[in-house]
Amino acid sequence: MRRSVPYRMVRPVLGSPFHLLVLLCSFALCAYAGVRLLDGDWFMVMLWFVGAAVLHDLVLLPLYAAADRALVKGAGSRRRVWVPYLRVPAALSGLLLLVWFPLITGRVSERYAGVAGLSADGFLSRWLLVTAVLFGGSAVVFAVRLRRRPPADD
Template sequence: MADPLPRFRAAYGSSPQHLLVMIACFTLAGWVALRIADEATAGRMLLWFVGAVVAHDLILFPIYASADRVLRGALGRPGRAGTHGQSPAARHSMRGRAGQAPSRPSPLNHIRVPGLATGLLFLVYLPGILRQGRETYLAATGQNQHPYLARWLAISATLFLVGGVWYLVRRIRWRRVDGSAR
């Protein structure tokens, strides 16, 4: 009898383990949804969740995908030749092979990570940055919302500074290793 695994992969698109993990995830999500359904604010939570999904998929994803494409173009890195379709681990393992100099560090992720963190912090603290609900915030905390923008800018600058310093450290280490390999 023929092995059913290739037929399963062709029909499902992935391995049986993937299917089991997906079933477990959906079961957990369903259990959480049933627990939340008993809450008085379940309708508002569901509306917020659906709105967040729609806002992400229709607004945010195109924005940050376009920004990433512009960043890749500005850095002259449309993609690495010979690595298409490989996992990041496979690409990483190719760097340190004997007889090969390690590849030059890319600034791409040193810009992406602080940019993502900055964007996420902006979304989380947007009401405070825009000073929405001043009276409620003042009544609840006894403080005003004036420092939100300055603090967000300071945290953003720090994140980009740390990313830049880390890139410089990697670049210096690469030059030392590349210089000694010659």
Template sequence: MRRILARWTAFYGANPLHLLALLACLALAGYAALLVSSDPLAVRMLLWFLAALIGHDLVLFPLYALADRSLSGLLSRLPRARTATRPTVSPLNYLRIPALGSGLLLLVFLPGIVRQGAVTYLDATGLTQEPFLARWLLLTGTMFGVSAVLYAIRLGAARRTGPRPAD
């Protein structure tokens, strides 16, 4: 049995459970496509899906990959005391995570933040879109603040325990 599994892994490159999970996901996606195909809005949904795919892969991904690469380069140029008594903790992920959260919130709530469709929103809900910008800024500030506190805690813990041995 082990020989068969080893041969399968050498041929396929992964465990057979991986293939089983992949086939189950494809079957589920095919079933969902079959259910939607009779809907008159299926073409519109397909166009939205393709636009989102192209918009992400050709526009957004290069932009945030460039921003991440620039941030990495900027942080690597900052002077740091790398001595045996002062360990360093990279702040990169403590900036990436809140920036990603803020960007996703901006993407989701952009129409409300820029007050697009204010009349329709007011008619539908009886509320204005005024608090959207303030709430987005508050959430963004909170995410960066929590991240800064976590970074300070991690930096303090790293200084108390001392430097890690080099790999």
């Protein structure tokens, strides 16, 4: 009993000792690799590392969440039935743009053509084509579903 008194006092400040041990081991490895990662232009590398998290959590995520919210709100409660048919192709097309924007926007076109001997011209038009197919396909599925089962008002 006597031993549990100081432990109870310490525990809320310290937290779980097992978690603490795991985290300290993890930090040792992170630090060993981290000093090597930062050897060079440490400020820019740090900026990229932390900036990636900040840009995602505080810019990209709020942006697409707000866009989705606007879509749902804009649809109104009676027309919500078509929301997924817009949301899905928009999300998929946006995903492709997010991953391939250097090629789609043409910012690496010259280097790509010079390095690989391949044309970099088609990426924008192919992305637009895939986007059109996604939205078109979604519209077709929506039309078929509507025919089979008219939406119930709510």
